[in-house]
Amino acid sequence: MALSPSASIRRSPASSAHSLKPSSSSHHEASSSRHSEDDHSDNDVSSSSPIPLDTLVNHLLASKRSLSSMNHLLHATHLSTSARQLHEDTLVTLSRVTFLRSSILDEAAILVKLRRSLQGTYDWGKRDFKRLVEKMDEHDEELGRTMGMLRKTVVMKGLRPEGEEGQRNLLDFVDEDGVHGMREAMKKSIELLQGYQQSFDGDLLRFDTDIRTLKKSIIDSALPTASTILPPDDQEEPVDEDEDLEQTADRLLETITDHAANMALLLASLTKHFDMCVTAIRTIEGAADLARRKVATGGHSTDNVSISGVIAEQQHNPQHEDLTPQTAQDRAEMLRVVMQDAQEVEDVVQEISSLHSAIEYTHAQLSHLRTLVRTSLSNTLISHGHLQSITPRLPSYLHSSTDFLTRWTLETSTIANLLTNMSSTRDFYEGYASAYSSLLLEFERRRVVEEKIAGVWRKAGEAVGRIVEGDERAREGFREDVGEYLPEDLWEGLREGGRVRRWEVVPLRDEDGGSGEVVRVRGEKGKGKAQ
Numbered sequence: 001m002a003l004s005p006s007a008s009i010r011r012s013p014a015s016s017a018h019s020l021k022p023s024s025s026s027h028h029e030a031s032s033s034r035h036s037e038d039d040h041s042d043n044d045v046s047s048s049s050p051i052p053l054d055t056l057v058n059h060l061l062a063s064k065r066s067l068s069s070m071n072h073l074l075h076a077t078h079l080s081t082s083a084r085q086l087h088e089d090t091l092v093t094l095s096r097v098t099f100l101r102s103s104i105l106d107e108a109a110i111l112v113k114l115r116r117s118l119q120g121t122y123d124w125g126k127r128d129f130k131r132l133v134e135k136m137d138e139h140d141e142e143l144g145r146t147m148g149m150l151r152k153t154v155v156m157k158g159l160r161p162e163g164e165e166g167q168r169n170l171l172d173f174v175d176e177d178g179v180h181g182m183r184e185a186m187k188k189s190i191e192l193l194q195g196y197q198q199s200f201d202g203d204l205l206r207f208d209t210d211i212r213t214l215k216k217s218i219i220d221s222a223l224p225t226a227s228t229i230l231p232p233d234d235q236e237e238p239v240d241e242d243e244d245l246e247q248t249a250d251r252l253l254e255t256i257t258d259h260a261a262n263m264a265l266l267l268a269s270l271t272k273h274f275d276m277c278v279t280a281i282r283t284i285e286g287a288a289d290l291a292r293r294k295v296a297t298g299g300h301s302t303d304n305v306s307i308s309g310v311i312a313e314q315q316h317n318p319q320h321e322d323l324t325p326q327t328a329q330d331r332a333e334m335l336r337v338v339m340q341d342a343q344e345v346e347d348v349v350q351e352i353s354s355l356h357s358a359i360e361y362t363h364a365q366l367s368h369l370r371t372l373v374r375t376s377l378s379n380t381l382i383s384h385g386h387l388q389s390i391t392p393r394l395p396s397y398l399h400s401s402t403d404f405l406t407r408w409t410l411e412t413s414t415i416a417n418l419l420t421n422m423s424s425t426r427d428f429y430e431g432y433a434s435a436y437s438s439l440l441l442e443f444e445r446r447r448v449v450e451e452k453i454a455g456v457w458r459k460a461g462e463a464v465g466r467i468v469e470g471d472e473r474a475r476e477g478f479r480e481d482v483g484e485y486l487p488e489d490l491w492e493g494l495r496e497g498g499r500v501r502r503w504e505v506v507p508l509r510d511e512d513g514g515s516g517e518v519v520r521v522r523g524e525k526g527k528g529k530a531q
Contacts, residue, residue, distance in 0.1 A: 051335055059342040060281055063274040066349045072356035073267050076260045079363045086363075087253040090370040093377050094245055097223060100380045104387055108214055111390065114397075115207055121401050122200055125408060129193055132415055136186050139419050143179065143426045147171060150429055153436065159443060170436055174429070182422055189415050196407050203400035210390045217386050221379030224372045245373065252366040259355045259362070266352050273341045280338050283331065457505045464503060471500045 150171040160168065226243040243251075488494045 051339065056277075056280060056335075056338070059338060059345075060274075060277040062342065062345055063270065063277045066270045066345050067267075067274060069263075069267055069270065069349055069352040072352055073260070073263050076256075076263050076356055076359045079359050080256055080260045083253050083256045083363055083366055086366045086370050087249050090249045090366070090373050091246060093370070093373045094223070094249075097221075097373060097377045097380050100377075100384060101218070101221065101223070104214075104218060104380065104383050107387055108211075108218060111211055111214070114394075115204075115211060118204060118207065118397065118401050121405065122197075122204060125197055125200070125404065128408070128412070129197065132193070132412060133190065135419060136190075136415065139422045139426075140183065140186070143422050143429075146426045146429045146433070147176075147179070150174070150433060153433065155436075156440060156443070159439070170433060174432065179422075179425060182418055182425070186415065186418055189411055189418065192411050193408065196404055196411070200400055200404040203397055206393075207397050210386075210393065214383065214386045214390065217379065217383035221376050221383050223376050224369070245369065249366065249369060252362050252369070255362050256359050256366070259359045263352050263355045263359075266348050266355075270345065270348060270352075273338070273345065276334060276338050276341075280334060461505070468500055468502075475500075 151169050153170045155168045155170065155172075223245055226245065226248045483494075486494060
């Protein structure tokens, strides 16, 4: 029966040789037993039914046809030579692929580490941006609360000029343009930081695209596994997953070599069987003529082996004398071996054919392996090309990180100054609000002082009035007593109608233009009215 391409031969060459080509030990045992059982064996041969001559000739023709397996052996030899070349080419190509892939993978790992480093810088920027925005929001919110407090604080009416319309708050007396300017500057800084992030992110995306392209080419150039050489459905034995491709190539070549060697041994057994058949025909009277007639009439003349030529060669070649039986016992033993081996000729032919098919199939596997390795080499060279194309862009990717950090640091320094200014402005506004509270206390203190001064002057006026009244009574008494005796030009005071000097206290505005008031005291003699 035929064997599957990947199966081992049905039986070992030794067992085949034991059947089709008796070993020397078997032949020796047969010769030694010949003397002890000579008479008994002769009786057996003579008493047994003789082998039909036609059957013996048919076995000869069958053995002759079996020698056509030589074509399989020749083709197997050719495939073995080709397999060695495939094996050598595969190992050389595999070595190149392994070296290139190792180098590419090492550099790809460096690129991935570099990308992670750049990602760390980008992530730091995102965290710092979030922190800065939160800090700016916090400062702006605090400043906004302080300004809101100023806006809600209405200036007391008594502090404003008389006749001023509407109410004014503390915020009306400060310049808000500075605050608006700081807020606009912070918005601009935020936009700049976002622009830096977007620019850096664009460089990272381009770097990611390069790495993805390189990774895809590396995956496409991956070497096949041993299990991919032969589909699972065609595997009679499981393939070792840990087997590398070099071991696979060695195993395939070894399989082809072993199969070819087994085919040679089996063909040698068939050749030995054919020689024994020819010897049997040659030693039986009339068998050779019958064999020639069958060959002539049976269409076997096209075979590569000529029975007549082989018979003639055996007759004149001393090397074949050991095949020629010397006794009846030897002839009987030879016929027995011929008949026994004749039953196995077809199986051996089938086995040679199966081994040939297995060699063809294994050769196809080895050829397929070389194709896969060559494809892997081609794809690996493409990967190397991608790697070479990334190399000129690496400085720009590294510079993008440095440039991002530099610009980020400068802008965050500007933001820090803005935050300091906002904090200073808020502190100033809070001091302004606190000073207004002190102003109210000062205003109240001054009002109390003025009231005290007015009270003092009011009391002084009342005391002066009482003095004036007493003076008038005294003056009137003086005039009544001596007035008629004294001339008016004797003392100027006698001509003033006897009135004391009058005094008046009036409030005046500060001559420096301030809001405070001073008091000026004026006095006039006689009846003039004080101003």
